[in-house]
Amino acid sequence: MYIFNRLTVVPKLPERIKGIQEIAENLWWCWNTESLKLFKKIDKELWERLEKNPIKFLKQISQTKLEEVAKDEEFLREYNKVYSDFKGYMENNNTYYMNNYEKYKNKCIAYFSAEYGLDETMPLYSGGLGILSGDHLKSASDLGIPLVGVGLMYKEGYFNQKIDGRGNQLTLFAKSDLDNMPIKKVKDEKGRDLAIYITIENTKVMLKVWVINVGRVKLYLLDSDTEENSSKYRELSYRLYGGGREMRLMQEMILGIGGVKLLKALNIVPNLYHMNEGHSAFLIIELIEQIMKEKQVSFEIAKEFVKTMTAVTVHTPVPAGNEIFDIDLIEKMFDGKWDDLGISKDTFLSLGMTPNDNYKKAFNMGVFALKIAGKKNGVSKLHRRCF
Known part of the structure; x- marks a missing residue:
């Protein structure tokens, strides 16, 4: 058998929670406990099995799971908080360095x-x-x-x-x-x-x-x-x-x-x-x-x-x-x-x-x-x- 190419099909993030991809692509998540909890909440078993790797996790999570959490009010509240914190962190100029130097x-x-x-x-x-x-x-x-x-x-x-x-x-x-x-x-x-x-x-x-x-x-x-x-x-x-x-x-x-x-x-x-x-x-x-x-x-x-x-x-x-x-x-x-x-x-x-x-x-x-x-x-x- 010859393998000429490999095709990877990944799930599509619902528009309501698409910002989670942005979080996954920045290592900010690795020292922000709330963001880690957010990934875990989507699918605890998969999250642990993939050794808490957000990029890999979002490629292997089921579309059904994503659709479910995109309609879960409790999850959305947590998502809104984490995504808001991330955007605020990245865009905030009111830092220690700017305030002092x-x-x-x-x-x-x-x-x-x-x-x-x-x-x-x-x-x-x-x-x-x-x-x-x-x-x-x-x-x-x-x-x-x-x-x-x-x-x-x-x-x-x-x-x-x-x-x-x-x-x-x-x-x-x-x-x-x-x-x-x-x-x-x-x-x-x-x-x-x-x-x-x-x-x-x-x-x-x-x-x-x-x-x-x-x-x-x-x-x-x-x-x-x-x-x-x-x-x-x-x-x-x-x-x-x-x-x-x-x-x-x-x-x-x-x-x-x-x-x-x-x-x-x-x-x-x-x-x-x-x-x-x-x-x-x-x-x-x-x-x-x-x-x-x-x-x-x-x-x-x-x-x-x-x-x-x-x-x-x-x-x-x-x-x-x-x-x-x-x-x-x-x-x-x-x-x-x-x-x-x-x-x-x-x-x-x-x-x-x-x-x-x-x-x-x-x-x-x-x-x-x-x-x-x-x-x-x-x-x-x-x-x-x-x-």
């Missing part, structure tokens, strides 16, 4: 993180780092802070853990079904899929872009899994913290360098680039290079510019908790970049080194970010003793 209303913060813990239906996180960055976006939305998030689109995310009969850990990966996630492709001004290009190993790698609405905040995710790329580069968008050191380094090049290029393509001009850990620190290289070209200044002057527009949050000062790459690998991936920047190879490599690292031949992403970023903080006050 209105003079900065046209400013913009770009927040970079390797993972985002937004909801279980979005497997883009592994642990505390992702939960913090996810909560950061939600809080920024609630406070009305003009912020955009930048990350990577992982098709398989982080692994699911299971234990076999002998007590051994089994590592299981499941490919995400993008059709059942509140995510959309970003288009260019001509309606085509937006394409961002970066150079890795002297090879041009194409990145497509996805966007997720997290309340009032947009999260942009870069994706190398395109037909234009070879399998080696397509796999960079498969797994969070997957593969070897080379894959990890290339992922971080996409996040940092590709992220800055993405914002420029979207005509978003951040006043501050906030790095959640050192994973995205290569954004510094791209910013320096852009400023050198635009302002016709030297590397050192451009570096001082970048210092005024960058911040980094460190999650642990312990060496084992920071991203470190062999110098040989950095040289391979950035071969010739020091020439573009008008500096020596040793100067370039020293950006990620401490005196001890010169002996170890290691490039430390945390050190790199801390050396350049003008603002530095940690998730614990104890970290200050280590800076």
